[in-house]
Amino acid sequence: MVETLDAAGRAALAAALPDWSMAAGRDAIERRFRFADFSAAWGFMARVALLAEQQEHHPEWSNVWNRVDILLTTHDAGGLSERDVRLARAIDGLLAGGRPPPLSPGRPR
Numbered sequence: 020m021v022e023t024l025d026a027a028g029r030a031a032l033a034a035a036l037p038d039w040s041m042a043a044g045r046d047a048i049e050r051r052f053r054f055a056d057f058s059a060a061w062g063f064m065a066r067v068a069l070l071a072e073q074q075e076h077h078p079e080w081s082n083v084w085n086r087v088d089i090l091l092t093t094h095d096a097g098g099l100s101e102r103d104v105r106l107a108r109a110i111d112g113l114l115a116g117g118r119p120p121p122l123s124p125g126r127p128r
């Protein structure tokens with residue numbers, strides 16, 4: 020059974036995930052991403068989907084054009100767990116180093 024984060028884990032969140040915030044009214048973390056356009060946003064979502072499958076842990080998320088809103092919580096635990104921290108860090112890693120979002124295709128012809 021997955022356990023929710025203990026007090027020490029919660030205290031470490033801000034340092035580990037400075038770009039994520041606690042979601043209002045949920046035991047969850049969230050982050051909004053903006054990209055140049057829909058293709059870049061969708062390419063990012065494709066990469067996140069692969070990470071989610073690798074980790075068997077899946078985001079609650081939505082996309083509107085160039086915006087992707089991701090909320091992470093652990094349904095099996097009823098709140099935030101290390102699984103959310105691990106996925107959030109991997110998602111952040113996709114964008115690390117100033118690289119452009121990967122898998123961003125050009126316009127189809």
Ligand SMILES: C[C@H](O)[C@H](O)[C@H]1CNC2=NC(N)=NC(=O)C2=N1
Binds near residue numbers: 092096
């Ligand atoms: C069996 C499977 O691994 C579980 O149901 C996983 C799938 N993805 C999941 N994703 C999230 N966010 N929380 C979960 O508890 C969860 N459980």
